[in-house]
Amino acid sequence: MRPEPCSPPTDSPRGLFAQFDKPSGRLGAFVGHLMAWKSGPRSRFVLSMLELAAHHRVLEIGFGPGVDLARVAGRVPEGGVAGIDHSAIMLAQARTRLRRQGHLERADLRLGSADLLPFADDAFDRVFSINSVQFWPDLDAVAHEISRVLKPGGLAAIAMQPMSRGAVADDARRFAQRIQQALARAGLRKLRVSERELRPVLCCCVVGEG
Numbered sequence: 001m002r003p004e005p006c007s008p009p010t011d012s013p014r015g016l017f018a019q020f021d022k023p024s025g026r027l028g029a030f031v032g033h034l035m036a037w038k039s040g041p042r043s044r045f046v047l048s049m050l051e052l053a054a055h056h057r058v059l060e061i062g063f064g065p066g067v068d069l070a071r072v073a074g075r076v077p078e079g080g081v082a083g084i085d086h087s088a089i090m091l092a093q094a095r096t097r098l099r100r101q102g103h104l105e106r107a108d109l110r111l112g113s114a115d116l117l118p119f120a121d122d123a124f125d126r127v128f129s130i131n132s133v134q135f136w137p138d139l140d141a142v143a144h145e146i147s148r149v150l151k152p153g154g155l156a157a158i159a160m161q162p163m164s165r166g167a168v169a170d171d172a173r174r175f176a177q178r179i180q181q182a183l184a185r186a187g188l189r190k191l192r193v194s195e196r197e198l199r200p201v202l203c204c205c206v207v208g209e210g
């Protein structure tokens with residue numbers, strides 16, 4: 001039987017895969033640097049879905065080493081960015097990256113879990129997440145939190161590109177359908193799935209309005 005799209009490849013060390021879920025220690029720091037070399041095309045695709053404006057306040061869930069938060073911070077000079085990640089080592093790497101790029105003062109980075117966002121209702125114009133959703137144990141709980149913190153009329157973009165060995169485009173599509181259904185149950189409107197052919201496999205981004 002083929003593995004689930006987000007399960008570890010059967011011939012990969014489980015310890016390494018777990019580091020993408022919650023990086024920790026020296027191996028986690030190394031994995032954070034690997035993530036920072038991430039796919040530029042995937043980021044550009046997802047960030048293009050956000051229709052950013054200079055004044056926007058933007059939340060990223062599962063920011064990893066903070067590469068996309070830094071990109072977004074540069075595009076919202078009159079607004080700001082916030083993020084949540086449950087890995088202390090990712091928080092440290094993201095803070096360092098944002099400080100070096102001069103964005104830390106407009107950034108509110110928190111250590112915590114996606115299903116309990118430490119932010120006020122209607123706090124954000126945009127919420128996004130890239131390849132973190134496959135690790136969320138309770139997708140409905142996170143979808144409700146996204147709906148809560150997103151302003152009415154704001155946009156959420158949740159992207160997923162399955163990275164396990166043997167994953168195919170339909171794995172991405174099936175996962176996107178689950179995301180779309182969870183966001184619909186949480187009350188987001190005008191939901192749609194955008195696709196982008198990327199290597200090694202299709203990336204799907206579910207976009208919805210608060």
Ligand SMILES: C[S@@+](CC[C@H](N)C(=O)[O-])C[C@H]1O[C@@H](n2cnc3c(N)ncnc32)[C@H](O)[C@@H]1O
Binds near residue numbers: 090135
């Ligand atoms: C594969 S990395 C992706 C990082 C970044 N978004 C990127 O595209 O490079 C997944 C990230 O999501 C975080 N994460 C996973 N589950 C989480 C949860 N339940 N709450 C908060 N962060 C979570 C991990 O710590 C990790 O930094």
